[in-house]
Amino acid sequence: MSDKALASVSGAVRKSPEREGLRADPNLSVPISKDEATLQAQRNIDLLNLDDTIDTPRYEFMDALYKDVPPRAKLNLLKKAADRINAAALPRSACRSGCSHCCNISAVINQVDADAIGRAIGIKPKKLKSGRPGLSSRERWFGIPCTFLVKGRCSIYQDRPIACRMMFNMADSPYFCDTRIPPDESHVTMLNLKQLEEGYVKTFIDYDWGDIRDFFPPKNPVSDR
Numbered sequence: 001m002s003d004k005a006l007a008s009v010s011g012a013v014r015k016s017p018e019r020e021g022l023r024a025d026p027n028l029s030v031p032i033s034k035d036e037a038t039l040q041a042q043r044n045i046d047l048l049n050l051d052d053t054i055d056t057p058r059y060e061f062m063d064a065l066y067k068d069v070p071p072r073a074k075l076n077l078l079k080k081a082a083d084r085i086n087a088a089a090l091p092r093s094a095c096r097s098g099c100s101h102c103c104n105i106s107a108v109i110n111q112v113d114a115d116a117i118g119r120a121i122g123i124k125p126k127k128l129k130s131g132r133p134g135l136s137s138r139e140r141w142f143g144i145p146c147t148f149l150v151k152g153r154c155s156i157y158q159d160r161p162i163a164c165r166m167m168f169n170m171a172d173s174p175y176f177c178d179t180r181i182p183p184d185e186s187h188v189t190m191l192n193l194k195q196l197e198e199g200y201v202k203t204f205i206d207y208d209w210g211d212i213r214d215f216f217p218p219k220n221p222v223s224d225r
């Protein structure tokens with residue numbers, strides 16, 4: 001559900017952005033090369049697979065997709081399984097509390113997810129005009145902070161959507177997550193949860209999909225960084 005490039009771990013050898021002339025920015029984490037990012041991610045993915053802690057929640061997520069329960073109950077089951085995936089993957093990823101890089105890229109959610117957030121915060125989500133704009137609105141929201149990002153933190157953390165619970169940069173460093181690095185210079189190896197994501201999209205295919213900012217438009221859509 002992320003529009004960060006899913007970098008292949010066997011990707012081409014490239015010079016680091018620093019060496020390619022990207023200006024040093026004190027707010028960026030220490031620059032690493034694409035090779036370093038690839039190696040870090042490869043090692044962490046191997047360790048995660050050895051851990052054997054992520055398989056059970058993966059099955060729980062798949063199982064929840066096929067449960068014969070109403071959409072709202074299904075979403076709750078999926079969020080619980082996603083949280084267990086999160087608990088297993090987080091220690092092996094670059095994702096840390098206080099890092100909000102991925103809150104500045106598109107987060108695609110569906111109407112059921114939006115309604116759940118709306119109920120939790122007492123704000124009705126906007127009705128989307130057409131079908132599934134989220135699948136084409138990713139570029140529009142790149143670099144624009146999520147409506148719910150406040151001072152670098154998620155203000156709806158307990159109620160955040162599925163998309164925000166299952167996205168992991170598997171390198172040690174979050175360097176390439178920073179949206180100040182142009183997308184074609186980025187090199188993020190995400191944890192491959194494609195099968196679960198596809199199942200999730202198929203399960204809720206009949207509902208409207210959009211970016212979280214489409215459902216809850218930001219009042220002041222500029223970066224808070």
Ligand code: SF4
Pocket residue numbers: 102103104107146147148149150153154155156157160161164212
């Ligand atoms: S809902 Fe929270 S975690 Fe998700 S993008 Fe928005 S601020 Fe970030």
